[in-house]
Amino acid sequence: MSDSVAADRQPAVAEPGAAAGRLRAQVEALEHRLRQRDAQRRALLHILGDLNEFNKRLAHQRKAMLHILADYEQDRRRLARQTERLDNSRRALLHILQDSHQDKRKLENSRKAMIHIMGDLRETTAEMQRREQELRDKQEQLVQAGKLATLGELTTGVAHELNNPLNNTGLFVGNAVDLLELGGTDRGPIVRALRQALQQVGKATEIISHLRTFGRAAPVSREPISLRQVIERSLALMREQLRLREIEVTADLGPAEPVVVGNPIQLEQVFLNLLTNARDAVADAPRKAIRISGAVGPAAVAVAVADTGPGIPPGLERRIFDPFFTTKEVGKGTGLGLSITYGIVKEHGGTISVVSRPGEGATFLLQLPLAAAETNEP
Amino acid sequence: MTAPHVLIVDDDPALLAALPEALRLRMDGVTVDTADSGAAALDRIAAREYEAIVIDIKMPGMDGLALLAEIR
Numbered sequence: 001m002s003d004s005v006a007a008d009r010q011p012a013v014a015e016p017g018a019a020a021g022r023l024r025a026q027v028e029a030l031e032h033r034l035r036q037r038d039a040q041r042r043a044l045l046h047i048l049g050d051l052n053e054f055n056k057r058l059a060h061q062r063k064a065m066l067h068i069l070a071d072y073e074q075d076r077r078r079l080a081r082q083t084e085r086l087d088n089s090r091r092a093l094l095h096i097l098q099d100s101h102q103d104k105r106k107l108e109n110s111r112k113a114m115i116h117i118m119g120d121l122r123e124t125t126a127e128m129q130r131r132e133q134e135l136r137d138k139q140e141q142l143v144q145a146g147k148l149a150t151l152g153e154l155t156t157g158v159a160h161e162l163n164n165p166l167n168n169t170g171l172f173v174g175n176a177v178d179l180l181e182l183g184g185t186d187r188g189p190i191v192r193a194l195r196q197a198l199q200q201v202g203k204a205t206e207i208i209s210h211l212r213t214f215g216r217a218a219p220v221s222r223e224p225i226s227l228r229q230v231i232e233r234s235l236a237l238m239r240e241q242l243r244l245r246e247i248e249v250t251a252d253l254g255p256a257e258p259v260v261v262g263n264p265i266q267l268e269q270v271f272l273n274l275l276t277n278a279r280d281a282v283a284d285a286p287r288k289a290i291r292i293s294g295a296v297g298p299a300a301v302a303v304a305v306a307d308t309g310p311g312i313p314p315g316l317e318r319r320i321f322d323p324f325f326t327t328k329e330v331g332k333g334t335g336l337g338l339s340i341t342y343g344i345v346k347e348h349g350g351t352i353s354v355v356s357r358p359g360e361g362a363t364f365l366l367q368l369p370l371a372a373a374e375t376n377e378p
Numbered sequence: 379m380t381a382p383h384v385l386i387v388d389d390d391p392a393l394l395a396a397l398p399e400a401l402r403l404r405m406d407g408v409t410v411d412t413a414d415s416g417a418a419a420l421d422r423i424a425a426r427e428y429e430a431i432v433i434d435i436k437m438p439g440m441d442g443l444a445l446l447a448e449i450r
Binding site for chain 1: 395396397399404436437438439
């Protein structure tokens with residue numbers, strides 16, 4: 001540009017009029033340029049201001065960025081911490097899972113052990129049941145043996161009891177035959193003799209049928225039964241023997257009609273055994289008496305069978321219910337009677353005990369639950 | 379020979395009903411008395427003589443053998 005200014009000056013010197021014009025033009029051009037430069041300067045200043053502004057904004061942005069970065073860093077750290085925590089949790093969870101797996105295994109083992117134990121238990125139970133059944137079978141056999149023993153005891157008395165009606169029957173029938181052969185016209189005596197013969201046959205049949213019922217190995221059924229009837233039937237079987245031995249028997253059951261649930265034959269055996277024992281106990285006593293008395297309570301009936309024998313020696317009250325324990329002479333008793341009696345009474349939900357003071361006889365106390373009380377129970 | 383007297387001793391009332399009748403039917407003119415115990419028999423024997431006495435052995439109270447001993 002400086003070259004072009006120099007070139008403009010040359011002609012101005014040479015021609016003063018033109019030179020002034022040229023000068024003016026040059027001044028105008030210069031002013032124009034100045035204005036241009038000024039505009040450029042202003043524009044530059046503007047730009048500079050803008051730049052400054054921009055720079056400020058940039059600084060702001062940088063600061064903001066720094067903030068953001070700090071935030072980000074914080075976030076990152078937080079995240080890292082969280083990640084670590086998460087990781088810890090994960091590890092803990094894993095541990096827990098492992099533990100739980102172990103626990104599960106332990107549980108499974110326990111369960112298996114339990115199943116084993118239960119299996120053993122079942123086996124033991126089955127074995128127990130088998131043993132119990134065996135015991136029950138044996139007891140039934142024992143009861144049957146005891147029944148046969150009782151039957152044997154009864155036979156002597158029964159033979160006499162049977163012999164009489166048979167003999168009498170023969171006599172009455174013989175009389176009837178004789179009356180007919182004699183050709184008498186009065187039928188009265190003949191019919192009377194035959195009726196009496198029938199009566200005697202009936203008596204013998206009753207004894208025999210009773211013995212048969214008693215001796216039969218019938219299944220042990222349970223039914224409501226009158227205790228009075230049981231006692232009376234037992235007494236009927238024993239009556240002849242007791243009468244021949246001059247044993248005074250009294251049975252006072254009161255006005256009540258106690259009904260128990262049980263097996264009539266077995267309960268009859270209880271009283272037969274008690275009566276047989278009482279019979280033997282009073283054999284050599286100065287006064288021979290057996291007394292049966294009963295009392296009915298709200299839920300049970302109590303029966304006492306008392307004798308006037310010498311009583312039970314002290315210390316033996318417990319043992320007399322043991323199997324094969326007997327105070328009778330060898331060959332006189334099996335030692336089974338009272339143990340069977342005890343078993344039957346227990347099976348019927350009752351109790352039996354003995355009270356004895358030496359010289360005052362023995363009293364067997366029997367308690368049996370009443371049928372009504374048994375069915376009323378839930 | 380006068381009509382024979384027989385005493386039957388037994389504790390069974392049915393026998394005491396049957397046996398005397400049987401004897402009467404089979405033995406013409408026989409008189410049969412009965413006693414239901416040893417004691418009752420001794421009373422009868424004290425009262426009169428018997429051609430025969432039939433005694434049951436098994437009886438309550440005085441049995442047949444005891445009664446026999448007593449009579450002898």
